[in-house]
Amino acid sequence: MTADAPLTLHCPAKVNLALSIGAPDDTGYHPLASWMIALTFGDSLTLRRTDSNESRFNIGFADDAPRPGAVDWPLASDLAYRAHQQLEQATRRALPVDLTLAKRIPIGAGLGGGSSDAAGVLVGLNELFELNLTDAVLYEHAAALGSDVPFLVAALRGTTSATATGRGERLRPAPLHQPIHLALVLPELACATGAVYKAFDQTMRPGATADEATVRAIAARSFVTDEALFNDLAEPACAVAPELRDAQRQVAAATDRRAHVTGSGAAMFVLADDAHNAHALAHHITARTGLVSVPAQSLSA
């Protein structure tokens, strides 16, 4: 590769097929156990080394984003930017890049959009500047940026289905026996993760721990069924965004299947039988409910 050849990465969305949350620890953080898969649906990140001293950040929504959005937050709080800053500080050197991020994953969706972009920046800079960071160091940086970032780093490196425990930093691959197809539903609602955890605190059993054994058992099955999947944050997400409950009912009624909330919401997914069925379901959901829906499948390893 020549010095200025761009590196383009697919920063995948994730869904939580199972998510168990425990009572918060002394720091207010919640232990979790989750089975996550990375999807074909995601953002596009391009990084190119530049001779200039300054990095340039061009962060926006892709023309083909299913739900157009606006980048209305300061650059300093963007997770992709923060990942770049963090690596510059840790390596004590400038890592001058032209970064272009074309987002498709909506904000506040529970699909790990910002986290996946940050994971892409960590993996991409490590490669582009030949930083030779060890896995341990890379995952430490990932965990410092957010609890979904370690899994998304793993996904970018080929582990596209895994269980995550602790604060999301303890990963175990959970290879899929066959691809998982689904229709993603993207309502015009955003759930702030912190607020959803606060709502969770109001209903949880004191001293509860994340149920790692159940999550691992579900991930070990050879096929996925609606009945097995669960999300401890689904109810709290509906408490934060009451319209989500309505949207969930509409999607379930239109498809005669369960509409699962992913992460802290507000996106949902409906399991499909195959790729053709995922397309048909997404089309049907939009026609019947007016909600934006796109087909997706698990990213192959």
Ligand code: C5P
């Ligand atoms: O890690 P992430 O960026 O998703 O976290 C956003 C917020 O959600 C945290 O600041 C914290 O308030 C809450 N959170 C939590 N326990 C977790 C993950 C997130 O309390 N395991």
